Amino acid sequence: MLNLEGLHLRAALFRSIRSFFHNENFLEVDTPVRQPVLIPECNIVPIRAGSLFLQTSPEQCMKRLLARGCRRIFQICPCFRANEQGRQHLEEFTMLEWYRVDSDYQDLMTDCEKLLRHVFLELSGPRQTRQPIFGSRLGTMFLDEPWERLSVGESFEKLSPVTLKTAMLENRFDEIIVEHIEPHLGISRPTFLYDYPAECASLACLKPGDECLAERFELYIDGLELANGFSELTNPDEQRRRFLKELELLQPEHGEMMLPERFLEELGGIEKAAGIAFGLDRLLMLLLSEESIDEVVSFSAADW
């Protein structure tokens, strides 16, 4: 639960993010929180609201807006995911997503660097002093330096006890990431972990020249995963094939799920685009130096 000072800091963060995107000519949009059909993702269980679902991400609506002619859009909104509770997870959390046409995942990495520098400078006062802001876990992490870019392949070579190939075969990819790789990411400066195995990216486009990899990345700071972005897959046929594969993997708790047909129909209307989802509560954990995500929201499950 946030105290009065914390509420002010949270508001200042949101204000600063909005000012960044307005300066960069992004249009702020708001899309329905309740949706009749979701993008099927086998590892994300939605929460039902009557006959509808609460959004697990605004992704499908925002891409449909790109198809409608929007070029740069952003949104700050609540997202809901069942059974996700822990020190870094809330069932209801606040997401920042932005999408841009004629762009790829490299452009999003640059956006992340610019966005966080803007936020840090705006919240931490004059540029010369560069004091750590709030109770920051970031310490003196030097935000102007180029951030680390580490491919998933390199990270396994450096940090994993087994090869990437073995990890994929034995279904241990996520376990290795959590136990052996994440704790070392974003320690002296933020890290972009990029080029995920194609299997780990249902909505990302594959890397030209190496179809085993997808143009997807995650941003880590101080071992904490903050954002997931990718070059968007815009081929509706390929997307439908991947969705059907995903449907087969759904858990019983997903219940029956349909394909988002309108989304698939309109996807072909986007030429090239990239989009990213950024967890704002997690960013606030870093700024406030909190180990538990419950401490950076106005009300958590423990406050009822």
Added chain:
Amino acid sequence: MFSASDLRKGLKIVLDGEPHIIADFQFSKPGKGQALYRCKLKNMITGSQFTNTYRSNDKFEKADLEQRKMQYLYNQGDEYHFMDTDNYEQLFLTQEQLGTNINYLVDNMEVEVLFFGTRPIDISLPIFVNLLVTQADPWARGDTSGTDTKPITVETNYKLQVPPFVEEGDKIQIDTRTGEYVTRVKE
């Protein structure tokens, strides 16, 4: 049965046929990956601790644990004997199983015995117990040595620090969670 999403700190489950308590728990889920449930577990019989990671489709048997009110009778060497006051059934736990609890056991004391199935594995004591002081050095009034506690021994042979005014023959209350002196009691 519990599923992985039920795992919480304090939950008691059966692993390899023995009851375990989750001493620490962390939910993790790397970007769009599968949920991982990382647990620090403590074997409730041996006390040994280890960590393990579970996934959403893992299932766990609930530890069938039951507490029964019993009376402590006596000890014979390493064995501490208890009796169910309803059916006069007797059983014993070993010193190793009881750990520091033996510091507070006096004849006829009522305790809760914890059973895993039919097997007694532990006891829980009242939070406060009153024990007789069997050895204490006299308090020299006006002692200005500056120490504000002194060592004494109670009827179970447990030794602890108490305020200087406690004397041999007094009854004192001890907090069984910390093993510390609480107050002197008049009976």
